[in-house]
Amino acid sequence: MSNIDPLTFPPGFLWGAATASYQIEGAAAEDGRTPSIWDTFSHTPGRTKGGDTGDEACDHYHRYREDVALMTDLGLGSYRFSIAWPRVQPGGRGSMNDKGLDFYQRLVDELLEQGITPWVTLYHWDLPQELEDAGGWPARDTAHRFAEYAALVHGALGDRVRHWTTLNEPWCSALLGYASGVHAPGRRHAPDALAAMHHLLLGHGEAVRAIRANDPQAQLGITLNLYAISPADPARDGDLEAARRIDGLANRIFLDPVLRGAYPQDVRADLAGISDFGFVHDGDLETIAAPLDLLGINYYSRHVVAAPDPGAPVEPYWRAPTSWPGSEDVRFLKRAGVPVTDMDWEVDAPGLTETLVRVARDYPAIPLYVTENGAAYVDVPGPDGQIDDVERAAYFDAHLRAALAALEQGAPLKGYFAWSLLDNFEWAWGYTKRFGLVAVDYTTQQRTMKTSGHRYREVIKRNGLAQ
Numbered sequence: 433m434s435n436i437d438p439l440t441f442p443p444g445f446l447w448g449a450a451t452a453s454y455q456i457e458g459a460a461a462e463d464g465r466t467p468s469i470w471d472t473f474s475h476t477p478g479r480t481k482g483g484d485t486g487d488e489a490c491d492h493y494h495r496y497r498e499d500v501a502l503m504t505d506l507g508l509g510s511y512r513f514s515i516a517w518p519r520v521q522p523g524g525r526g527s528m529n530d531k532g533l534d535f536y537q538r539l540v541d542e543l544l545e546q547g548i549t550p551w552v553t554l555y556h557w558d559l560p561q562e563l564e565d566a567g568g569w570p571a572r573d574t575a576h577r578f579a580e581y582a583a584l585v586h587g588a589l590g591d592r593v594r595h596w597t598t599l600n601e602p603w604c605s606a607l608l609g610y611a612s613g614v615h616a617p618g619r620r621h622a623p624d625a626l627a628a629m630h631h632l633l634l635g636h637g638e639a640v641r642a643i644r645a646n647d648p649q650a651q652l653g654i655t656l657n658l659y660a661i662s663p664a665d666p667a668r669d670g671d672l673e674a675a676r677r678i679d680g681l682a683n684r685i686f687l688d689p690v691l692r693g694a695y696p697q698d699v700r701a702d703l704a705g706i707s708d709f710g711f712v713h714d715g716d717l718e719t720i721a722a723p724l725d726l727l728g729i730n731y732y733s734r735h736v737v738a739a740p741d742p743g744a745p746v747e748p749y750w751r752a753p754t755s756w757p758g759s760e761d762v763r764f765l766k767r768a769g770v771p772v773t774d775m776d777w778e779v780d781a782p783g784l785t786e787t788l789v790r791v792a793r794d795y796p797a798i799p800l801y802v803t804e805n806g807a808a809y810v811d812v813p814g815p816d817g818q819i820d821d822v823e824r825a826a827y828f829d830a831h832l833r834a835a836l837a838a839l840e841q842g843a844p845l846k847g848y849f850a851w852s853l854l855d856n857f858e859w860a861w862g863y864t865k866r867f868g869l870v871a872v873d874y875t876t877q878q879r880t881m882k883t884s885g886h887r888y889r890e891v892i893k894r895n896g897l898a899q
C-alpha cells in the first residue's frame with residue numbers, strides 16, 4: 433500500500449452501511465407484496481424471539497427519505513440494501529409488480545440525488561413462499577427462477593445501479609435454513625441443505641451471466657460470510673483436523689466453486705455420507721464460476737474448534753440437526769478472557785486481517801469489499817436519550833485497524849460497509865439484538881444516531897482513523 437499515513441485508507445475507498453429488506457422495510461402486505469419464507473417463519477409460533485415479525489420492522493418502506501437523510505448526515509459513499517423478491521415479483525414467477533418496483537425506483541433516485549452510490553443485493557433471504565412450496569432452494573428450478581428475477585430487476589434499475597450482489601451469505605440460506613432449521617424455512621434435512629447450497633450458487637452464476645449479457649459494465653459480485661478459523665491447540669492433530677473441516681464447510685465450500693470452479697475434494701469426502709453431490713450437473717460449475725468483478729466478505733468473528741470429545745456420543749444429523757452436517761461432533765470453543773458481543777460472538781479483529789489476507793492469497797486478483805461488519809450490544813439510552821455505545825464504537829475502530837493491516841499486507845480491499853445502518857429485525861432473535869449505527873425506537877419509529885454513528889462519520893470524513 434502506498435500510504436504515507438498508516439491510519440489513512442487509500443484514495444477512493446468506498447465507505448458504506450448495509451441493511452436488508454425484511455429486516456427494515458415493514459409494509460409486509462402493501463402494494464402487492466406477498467409472503468416470503470421469512471413472513472411464514474416469523475408468524476409460526478416459537479420460531480422467533482417473542483414471536484417478533486418483520487411486519488412493521490423499521491417502517492423503512494415509508495420512511496426511506498428520512499433514512500437517506502441519515503446516510504447523508506453520516507457522509508456515506510454507498511448504501512447496500514436488498515430487494516424483497518416477493519415485493520417486486522410476487523410469487524417468484526411471471527411479470528413484475530410495478531408498485532413494488534416503484535419503491536426501489538424512488539429509493540435509488542433519492543440516493544443518487546444525495547450523491548450516494550446504490551449497491552443492490554438481489555437476495556438477502558426473502559424467498560417467495562410459493563417457490564418454497566414448490567421445493568425451495570433444494571429444487572433446481574429455484575436457481576432458474578432467481579436468475580430470471582435478477583435479470584428483471586436489473587432491467588428496471590440497471591440504468592442507475594452499477595453495483596450488484598447476487599446472494600447474501602448463501603451459507604446461512606442453505607445451512608441455517610435447511611440443515612439446522614433455525615432460519616426460514618426451518619427445514620432440517622442435511623442432504624437438502626447441500627442441494628440448496630448448490631442451487632443457490634447455480635442461481636448466482638446464472639444471474640451473473642444474465643446481467644452481464646445485458647450490461648457488460650455492471651460491477652457484479654457475491655457476498656460470503658467468511659470466518660477466521662483456529663484449532664484450539666495447533667499442536668493437536670485432532671484440533672487441526674477440526675479446523676480443516678470447519679474451514680471447508682464455512683469458507684472453502686463457497687469460495688472454491690465461485691472462484692475456482694470446483695468444490696473442494698476434501699470437503700466432498702467429509703460429506704460423502706450425506707450426499708453424493710448428484711445435484712451437480714454437467715456445466716454447473718462453469719456457470720457458478722462466471723467471472724466476477726468483486727467479492728463481498730461479511731466478517732463478524734472467529735470459530736475456535738477442537739477435536740470431538742471421545743467420551744461424548746455423536747448424534748447423527750438426522751437425529752440432532754446442526755448447521756455443520758458431517759462435522760456435528762466438532763467442538764466450538766469460547767476462549768477465556770476474549771470479550772463477546774451480545775450475540776455471544778467473540779470479538780476478534782485480527783481475524784478480519786487474517787480473512788482478507790487469506791482470500792487475497794488463495795483466490796488472487798479479485799477486488800474485495802467488506803460488505804458487512806459490526807456488533808450487537810445492549811444499548812442503554814442516557815438521561816438525555818443519547819446512546820453512548822462505546823463498545824460498538826470500539827469494535828468498529830478495532831476492525832477498521834484490522835482492515836488497514838490487511839491493506840498493508842497487500843489485500844486488494846476497496847471498501848467497507850458497516851452492519852448496520854439501523855437497529856433492525858435480527859432474524860430468529862427478533863428485535864432483541866441491536867446492530868445499528870442509528871437506534872430505532874420501535875414504538876415511535878424515532879431514529880437516534882448513536883456514538884458509533886458519530887464516530888463513523890468522522891472516519892468517513894477523514895478517510896481514516898484519528899490516532
Ligand code: IFM
Nearest residue numbers: 452455601730804851858
Ligand atoms: O443481521 C445479519 C444480516 O442479515 C446478515 N449478516 C449477519 C447480520 C448479523 O447477524
